[in-house]
Amino acid sequence: MASDKFPDTDDGFLFAASAFECEAEGKRLTGYGCRFRASMYRDELYERHGVHFPAQFGRAVSKRRSDYLAGRICAQRALAALGVIGADIAIGPNREPVWPAGVVASISHAGDRAVCIASTDPDVVGLGIDIEGSLQPGMAADIRREVVDAAEEEAVQTHFPDFTLGLAVVFSAKESLYKALYPQVGRFFGFEAMRIVRIDAERIIFAATEELSATVASGAEYAAHYLIAEGEVRTVACVRRPD
Known part of the structure; x- marks a missing residue:
């Protein structure tokens, strides 16, 4: 999925959004990072970016909702670069992301930044980013x-x-x-x-x-x-x- 197929990032929420690559332990990893304005968050952005709004977020504060959304957008775009389109990245029993079969990935967010790295290399059994x-x-x-x-x-x-x-x-x-x-x-x-x-x-x-x-x-x-x-x-x- 080409980057120009994503929703316009100039929506007041996302900015400085881009793909990147990095290397760790001899493996090239696919990544996507962004910055986001928590003050511009609104719930309809989930639908706009094709991200499922978790049922357990009914009482979550706005900052938690915006952090999660930014992280899932980065994950969605990192996976798309690997040819995995439209995956719903659910939340596991210990709040961990549940990745599609064949995908190993990790999300992090801090302040106004979010990032994801991913791989479909069968030699990679675990990834972490912070x-x-x-x-x-x-x-x-x-x-x-x-x-x-x-x-x-x-x-x-x-x-x-x-x-x-x-x-x-x-x-x-x-x-x-x-x-x-x-x-x-x-x-x-x-x-x-x-x-x-x-x-x-x-x-x-x-x-x-x-x-x-x-x-x-x-x-x-x-x-x-x-x-x-x-x-x-x-x-x-x-x-x-x-x-």
Whole structure:
């Protein structure tokens, strides 16, 4: 589906909407990102963009509805670039997106941004993407013990000249890994389940601290790629099928 077949993005809600590609763990991934004005949200935009309005949103606040819509629009367009047209991306029992058969994908939104990456490569079994705005010092102090242990904190301080920014990168990377591993794990697991092994330029290696499932063993290593631009963070995790 060509981009010019989508509804006009100049509807007061979406702006700066575009396709992109990125690479993680040797795989080219298809993405779509946008910015959106929550103040311009209205319910009829769901129908305009061909996105199903979830029944459970009956009491959701406007910001939640606008976040969800922007994320689903990005997902719809990323999947269309892969030839998957008109998919209804439902909500699973743990609020996870339910993707069409043969599709592996992930959505994130933060502030006025939304993004999705997707793949139909059978070698890709999990994808995660996360975007984060600037982490305020007070918030960093509140979450640092949840996100990193003492050894991880030392690694962050060593690698990143700005600890608060480095903590945001690790927070985002662990969020991306959670999303990428969820299809294999099928349940919630905390930040402590993934521990930093090494921080490289644009890539962090983690090891599982416990057996999370039959296919995610204790000690298994996974990578998350990170990009920092204008104080904001984007991370991507791609889990490949074991050899």
